[in-house]
Amino acid sequence: MLLNNFQATLEYAKELDKEDSLKHFREEFYLKPGSIYMDGNSLGLLSKRAERTLLESLEDWKEYGIDGWTQGNHPWFFMADELGKKLAPLVGGSAEEVIVTGSTTVNLHQLVSTFYKPDGIRSKILADELTFPSDIYALQSQVRIHGFDPDTHLIRVKSRDGRFLEEDDIIAAMTDEIALIVLPTVLYRSGQILDIKRLTDEAHKRGILIGFDGCHSVGSMPHSFSEWDVDFAFWCNYKHLNGGPGGVGGLFVNRKLFGKMPGLAGWFSSNKEKQFDMEHTLTPAHSAGAFQIGTPHVLSAAPLIGSLEIFTEAGIENIRQKSLKINQYLMDLIDNELADMGFVIGTPREDARRGGHVSLEHKEAARICKSLKENGIIPDFRAPNIIRLAPVALYTSYEDVWEVVQILKKIIIEKQYEKFKNEREVVA
Numbered sequence: 001m002l003l004n005n006f007q008a009t010l011e012y013a014k015e016l017d018k019e020d021s022l023k024h025f026r027e028e029f030y031l032k033p034g035s036i037y038m039d040g041n042s043l044g045l046l047s048k049r050a051e052r053t054l055l056e057s058l059e060d061w062k063e064y065g066i067d068g069w070t071q072g073n074h075p076w077f078f079m080a081d082e083l084g085k086k087l088a089p090l091v092g093g094s095a096e097e098v099i100v101t102g103s104t105t106v107n108l109h110q111l112v113s114t115f116y117k118p119d120g121i122r123s124k125i126l127a128d129e130l131t132f133p134s135d136i137y138a139l140q141s142q143v144r145i146h147g148f149d150p151d152t153h154l155i156r157v158k159s160r161d162g163r164f165l166e167e168d169d170i171i172a173a174m175t176d177e178i179a180l181i182v183l184p185t186v187l188y189r190s191g192q193i194l195d196i197k198r199l200t201d202e203a204h205k206r207g208i209l210i211g212f213d214g215c216h217s218v219g220s221m222p223h224s225f226s227e228w229d230v231d232f233a234f235w236c237n238y239k240h241l242n243g244g245p246g247g248v249g250g251l252f253v254n255r256k257l258f259g260k261m262p263g264l265a266g267w268f269s270s271n272k273e274k275q276f277d278m279e280h281t282l283t284p285a286h287s288a289g290a291f292q293i294g295t296p297h298v299l300s301a302a303p304l305i306g307s308l309e310i311f312t313e314a315g316i317e318n319i320r321q322k323s324l325k326i327n328q329y330l331m332d333l334i335d336n337e338l339a340d341m342g343f344v345i346g347t348p349r350e351d352a353r354r355g356g357h358v359s360l361e362h363k364e365a366a367r368i369c370k371s372l373k374e375n376g377i378i379p380d381f382r383a384p385n386i387i388r389l390a391p392v393a394l395y396t397s398y399e400d401v402w403e404v405v406q407i408l409k410k411i412i413i414e415k416q417y418e419k420f421k422n423e424r425e426v427v428a
């Protein structure tokens with residue numbers, strides 16, 4: 001018997017699969033026979049529906065040429081807003097507050113360009129030292145654009161242990177010098193969820209705007225951005241939402257901030273009725289659509305149309321429930337089967353504090369990952385010592401998880417990893 005009433009046998013894993021109400025969605029995805037995909041938190045797999053809507057969009061181009069902007073299966077002129085409407089329930093925004101556009105880093109630049117308004121002593125940006133590097137590079141460059149030195153004007157809250165952040169430490173750093181806060185919803189290494197509502201409330205008490213990077217949470221758990229009064233958020237759609245490599249990202253802007261001139265404007269920031277008047281004075285859309293810049297990347301957004309159908313059918317609450325259970329099962333099996341093998345689980349144990357992946361630390365992590373791949377398991381490695389494993393609610397079975405843990409055990413017992421160098425690949 002394991003910790004949470006789970007059992008360690010293959011038969012038990014099969015029982016869990018039988019009871020899984022989401023199990024039929026697995027058939028919708030292109031899973032490679034003989035391989036177990038545990039990297040949905042870096043790039044989700046292709047579904048047949050995503051493939052279908054991409055092909056339909058190509059068909060529209062073939063059939064309609066320029067008229068594809070207003071005709072066909074998925075008229076391109078309205079695609080970003082239509083996708084925003086479908087994504088809105090997953091982030092807890094209204095249809096007007098969400099748009100599918102840009103990429104995570106571009107959207108971050110857009111939102112910071114719009115909402116970072118240094119004013120006297122209130123001139124600094126607050127982030128944290130565990131954030132994904134692209135966000136830090138973007139924030140550093142935004143600070144520089146305003147003529148400040150990132151060393152003094154980009155404050156990074158420290159982690160006490162290198163894994164997690166304490167909300168108390170973040171709140172303590174919300175001084176009257178802070179103009180804007182940008183934090184992750186879920187940390188990309190440890191999978192820790194930050195208390196978004198508490199942080200938002202505390203920021204607002206101090207008159208500070210706050211935005212979140214939702215890359216590692218959107219598609220794996222529900223959000224209530226509007227209800228929590230978050231000012232803005234941005235994310236990619238290629239991880240848990242399976243929108244395809246380099247697929248178009250998303251952003252949320254709280255409706256109380258509508259009407260602001262976008263920091264980075266372009267003709268797709270326009271009110272759609274006015275756009276083709278071709279005036280030199282921009283009339284921005286009175287919605288998150290105002291934060292688009294230029295022509296949408298139609299073919300990179302099209303797979304998301306099909307993918308979101310699946311999320312609507314499955315229900316994000318059900319997805320979260322399975323995600324919590326299957327990740328718990330993975331952690332319990334690791335505790336049970338891999339004890340005394342040098343593994344440390346670097347993900348919070350409490351449901352309310354963990355996202356959709358498990359961070360497994362080991363000093364030989366880089367070469368264990370290579371060994372896993374040789375055994376048909378796709379994890380990812382994050383330097384210096386993390387094996388990230390993401391059992392995904394829509395397509396990972398409990399049997400897959402059981403199998404992964406057995407293979408990990410074999411790799412360690414047989415020292416299979418020793419034939420590889422303990423260093424990362426180019427794309428790790």
Ligand SMILES: Cc1ncc(COP(=O)(O)O)c(C=O)c1O
Binds near residue numbers: 103134213236
């Ligand atoms: C948390 C986080 N922020 C930002 C990025 C950068 O995203 P993109 O390269 O799509 O701009 C990623 C992933 O690459 C990420 O995981």
Ligand SMILES: Nc1c(O)cccc1C(=O)C[C@H](N)C(=O)O
Binds near residue numbers: 041042043132188427
């Ligand atoms: N965006 C990526 C890419 O272009 C290549 C390889 C990986 C990625 C990722 O998304 C990595 C991801 N942000 C992470 O959490 O590590």
